[in-house]
Amino acid sequence: MPKDTSRFAMPQLKSTPVSTIDHVYSELKSALMAGEFAPGQPLPLEELAVAFGTSHMPVREALNRLSAAGVLESEPRKTTRVPVITVDRLRSLLEVRLLNEKQAVMWAAERGARQDLKPIGEINSKLDQLDLSKKADIRKYLKLNQSFHFSVYGLCQNRTLMNTIEILWLQAGPVLSLRRSGDIMLPAHDDHAEILAQIGKGNGAAAAAALEHDIVEAHDEIFAILADMSGNAA
Incomplete structure (x- = not known):
């Protein structure tokens, strides 16, 4: 059964006419530190790409960087998400x-x-x-x-x-x-x-x-x- 993600809202993110990984990475970091994303919130690749006005590639790379740093949770073939915090x-x-x-x-x-x-x-x-x-x-x-x-x-x-x-x-x-x-x-x-x-x-x-x-x-x-x-x- 698919998870209910309706309680989560995508924050306002600054789009860029240039598909740069650094821009997406910087914006995601700023949004995370300011509480724009909630604990347990999924970060669908498609929705983020639309919000940034860019292709999947820079969004995927930015998510991979944050996952490698232990900031996000990412599993193969699953949507990356913000970890639930206790x-x-x-x-x-x-x-x-x-x-x-x-x-x-x-x-x-x-x-x-x-x-x-x-x-x-x-x-x-x-x-x-x-x-x-x-x-x-x-x-x-x-x-x-x-x-x-x-x-x-x-x-x-x-x-x-x-x-x-x-x-x-x-x-x-x-x-x-x-x-x-x-x-x-x-x-x-x-x-x-x-x-x-x-x-x-x-x-x-x-x-x-x-x-x-x-x-x-x-x-x-x-x-x-x-x-x-x-x-x-x-």
Whole structure:
């Protein structure tokens, strides 16, 4: 019996007049990290090709790359999908994320005082201006939040660490779709200004503490949603 995929919606993806693998790969990564795809969501080749306005080849190659990195699940002759995530799996990802992202912020603080933090502050200001009672603004919120975090982590100037953080976000990102599943999403970026302020002062320990509070607070909401879903399924 075919699986019911009607509860999943294909997110808005930027098409390109040129069939490039890099464009498709980059768009899929961005969508995964921003929670545009849900845990367990199938990624049909044909639907993605239509969404991108391209042939199957670049989509297939991009999906293969993400599957090889452990971000997606792919079996021969089966549709690639986003892995289903459990509370235990998410908790494990959270522990490793905190180790790596706090380190990035501490290294960023060593260089932050010598860099212009205004552009990152402007991203945070855009988050403040969004109306999270609107679904369109919820999508913008998650994308801007991703942009804020990666702009901050980029200050560490360590490509290896950034690659590690990206893989972790690709694995954990789909659970963010649970935060936008309701009509209203609570904002969870109160610590952003403190993170930037402490980086500007060169205080890595304080910046890392603010970052940890920011991440854990957002995950508390997600863990509650997962627990409620598990209870309803029992």
